[in-house]
Amino acid sequence: xSQYVVKFLKKVIGDNGREEEICQCVLEVNxxxxxxxxELAKKDFCKTQGVSNWLNHAxxxxxxxxxxxxxxxVNSSAYRVQRCLVLMVxxxxxxxxxxxxxxxxxxxxxxxxxxxxxxxxxGDQRLASADVLPFATxxxxxDFNAEKVAFFLLDPHPKMPNFPLxxxxxxxxxxxxxxxxx
Numbered sequence: 491x492s493q494y495v496v497k498f499l500k501k502v503i504g505d506n507g508r509e510e511e512i513c514q515c516v517l518e519v520n521x522x523x524x525x526x527x528x529e530l531a532k533k534d535f536c537k538t539q540g541v542s543n544w545l546n547h548a549x550x551x552x553x554x555x556x557x558x559x560x561x562x563x564v565n566s567s568a569y570r571v572q573r574c575l576v577l578m579v580x581x582x583x584x585x586x587x588x589x590x591x592x593x594x595x596x597x598x599x600x601x602x603x604x605x606x607x608x609x610x611x612x613g614d615q616r617l618a619s620a621d622v623l624p625f626a627t628x629x630x631x632x633d634f635n636a637e638k639v640a641f642f643l644l645d646p647h648p649k650m651p652n653f654p655l656x657x658x659x660x661x662x663x664x665x666x667x668x669x670x671x672x
Contacts, residue, residue: 491520493556496531498548502654512644514548515539524553592636592658597666601625604653605663629671639664 498514517534521527528551535544544551601611610624618624628634643653643660655663 491522492527494519494521494524494527494531495554495556496527497552498531498535498544499550499552500548500654502656511549515645518556524555528553592640592661592665594662594665594669596659597662597664597669600655600659600663601666604655608650611666625667626670626672629667629669634668634671636661636664636668639667 496517496519498516499511500514501509501511503509515535515538517531519527519530519534521530531551531553532544535548536542539547541547598612601609605611605625606615606618608619608622610618610626613626628639640657640660640663643655643663644657
């Protein structure tokens with residue numbers, strides 16, 4: 491068996507108004523060949539993301555034989571979910587300087603549009619889901635970090651809808667949440 495790295499990629503409109511491709515998820519799969527790796531990765535993607543069809547969240551897959559220096563393994567199951575920060579930084583371009591340049595005012599506008607159906611995003615909002623934290627509560631957490639929140643928003647996760655945010659938009663929303671810290 492060989493080890494493969496499978497990237498699930500999606501085309502989005504970037505900050506510059508041009509189409510760009512972002513990585514939705516990276517999985518590491520042990521398989522006999524590329525075709526088997528692709529099939530195992532599709533099943534694992536659907537299972538971990540809580541979806542029935544991977545094509546609802548990505549446009550294509552890129553399957554490559556793994557090199558030892560590519561991955562940071564999180565667990566040791568046959569196919570492992572990867573959170574490869576080096577890859578994410580390269581793909582999304584997020585850095586401390588980008589987080590500092592984020593626009594919390596634009597983040598507030600985006601949060602009202604994308605997040606307010608579930609989260610309390612501002613003090614005068616009256617309706618939200620009881621199962622999710624208000625943004626002010628998230629901001630007051632002792633481990634709050636705007637850069638981590640931006641990465642979280644860019645990484646698909648089953649409990650939240652998959653919004654096609656650009657890296658700057660994710661940074662702006664994270665900066666807005668951070669501005670609520672009191």
